[in-house]
Amino acid sequence: MASAISYILFLSIFSSAFALGAAPPRQSNITLDTSLYPTTNPTSWLSPNGRFAFGFYPEATGFSIGIWLVASPENSTVIWTADRDDPPVTKDAVLKLTDEGLRLLLQHSEGRLISNISTSTDASSASMLDSGNFVIYDSNFDVIWQTFNHPTDTIMAGQVLLAGSELVSSLSGTNHSSGNFHLIMQNDGNLVLYPVASPDTPWDAYWASGTNGDGYLSLYLDDKGWLYLHQGNVTSNLTSGYRNGTTLVYRATLGVDGIFRLYSHDLELNTQLVLAEFPNFTDQCEVKGSCGVNSYCTFADGQGVCMCLPGFDYLDASRTSNGCRRNTTTTAGCYSVNDSMTYISTLEGATWMVDSYAAPLSMTRKEDCGEACLKDCNCDAALFKDNTCRKLEFPLRYGMRDSDDSTTTFIKLVNKSAGGRPVNSPAESPSAAPIITAKQDFSAKILIVSVAIITGILNMF
Template identity: 45%
Template sequence: MATVFFLISIYLFFSAEISQSLQSNITKGSTLFTNSTPNFWLSPSGHFAFGFYPSGNGFKVGTWLIGRPRNTVVWTALRDEPALLPGVSLVFTTDGRLLVLNFTAVQLIAQTNQKAQVAAMHDSGNFLLYGSNMEVVWATFRFPTNTLLVTQELGPDKILYSSKSDTDDSAGDFKLWMQGDGNLVAYQSKSLQLVKYSYWSSLSKSNTRGVSLTFAADSRLYLVNSTGFSIRNLTGGTLPVNKTTLYRATFDVDGVLRLYQHQMGTDGSLNSIVLWSAINREDRCSVKGACGLNSYCDRNGADNIACLCPPGFDFADPNQPNKGCKLNSSVDNDCFLRGANDDYMISTLENTIWERDEYEVLTPCE
């Protein structure tokens, strides 16, 4: 009886998946333009869209959760490429490719081993390309950028990169790596992937191979091994699952992984709250690289942090305090070049914790 029930469940699951894709079919030859209305393809529920969204003075291709006061981008194609100029088109070609026609250039969105026959934007937030037998040949869920949605996973040795800012979805200053040893670890993007350079870890049992971070159907974040066995539940208890309550896990601009709940209003509003955070608000200065070179991080109230310069330094960019500090005197005024009788002042910074190794000499491999 259990076997029959399992087979029926599998049949219903795949039937539902195919049914959903058929409801939102995007046929070959379909084209979107940045300056057309609409310039996106909707999921059946209308909660998610795939297409062009505004970015700076141009557009990017991606997936977003629709809502007021603003949409929430959850996936971006060609992430580190410049924003697309107005007038370009997104085409699902007659030979089954998904690409951007950018005036004199062609940019491929989906790398596939076989040609797609149909595309679909699912209510899960997953945009898929299907082959002739309705097999999935490409899906946005397989290539996460900074966000995981329910039923999506971050596989072994895969990385989430934070965005540069709330308005720039290019890869930013931090990375969340699902390491081969079974630990989920956060680093500054440009640092070496060594323990001493990390600032957060799932503290999973070491040397457990084939571990993935899974956003399960019950809306909790799990670490599971290659057999599907749960190693650790990161986010705690059961969460309500219904058609108007959606969840996302985003590795945010500040280098912190957070679980969000979105409540969809009947008027199109989107009420969002943080349910779980890998790093508490009061510990956000523990994020290595939160402030740039020659600066230090300070808690600025319960919700914010501030990047400050030590005495004798000014911000490298006053408009971006997190980009670090520079000396406010020139080399000509350096103490070694002036008279030995000059006076200098040493200042004390109270309640400040410094890294043990501010700089390090790396020996190149032979």
């Protein structure tokens, strides 16, 4: 519960944000049947103050439809993208305001609506507002659709992220399709960051506001740079206020790297500042999901680098953060005496945020941990630290270098004679993780399964 003074201060802030977000000014400069084109003017519709544009912007080998901050370098600050996971369109596309809403017309195609108007009212006009919000009006100038209700990776001053809504990071600075992280305004009142490829459990979170239990809060950003959670008489400030000015624009964006940042843009000085970061990590590897399954993150030259487990290759060598999979079509499975088909490879100094499927084992020799895994049909890998052995199953998640180098990971691999490939083979990917291989006096009996079925299983990892 805020003090009386802070609560009065909040009411002023809240009133300002609510007025901006919930009641956009009624101004219309786009009439029905007006069209935009990717390479022929007009390519965009400007806000009255000229700060924001809605229209086609170049992406990959084509064009996407979105909103961007005009004053940013090369108009590169995209704050919203339509149908972000659809491929870019070609230069012969047309975007037209119809009574159904915004319709994208494509050559040799019927096209599609990019604004899903939920009411039965026809669209009559539209406007790109000075707030960065694109709105569609009916004939009474009531807003029937707006981009502020459908955020992608950014909220602007005056915008609200309601309970149950989320922001999803972009894939890269030049690819605005859905990326690897999302910020969820949960119904329990907690604002939480998770990797997209996770079940969104508390164990998967790498940052949270700690407001769970307050219930149905919403995230607000106002025109003074206040970023806060509010519902009823409950308020939780994430930042202090900064300053207001006619040339200042505030936005909060979930970055490609999974960090949620508050920015200010001074349009007069043409500068951009980062005012706050959530979480404020100095090591990118602390962001869960920076590297995909069966890979681990090591921090080098100010950035995280993803490395594969021994016996694994990148799913996509051009996008190493996507994770890794076995470089064989045969799984290790169980062993039988004297057939020399499986062996153990060791990786020093990497930790994994995974639960053991069996009770931890107490032992003093780390080699015994590898042997215990090799003998267990269910064990894919084992983690030894502080005289404790934990058996694990693939996929391994959230791997990162251990700061004190006190952890050993044992990985069960398949010999070449059993359809595998020695880890130190010349055919091994040159970018694979450096390892120390320790071949044990154990062997395995491998169940041979069709490549098609195994490939399907591997694709789940």
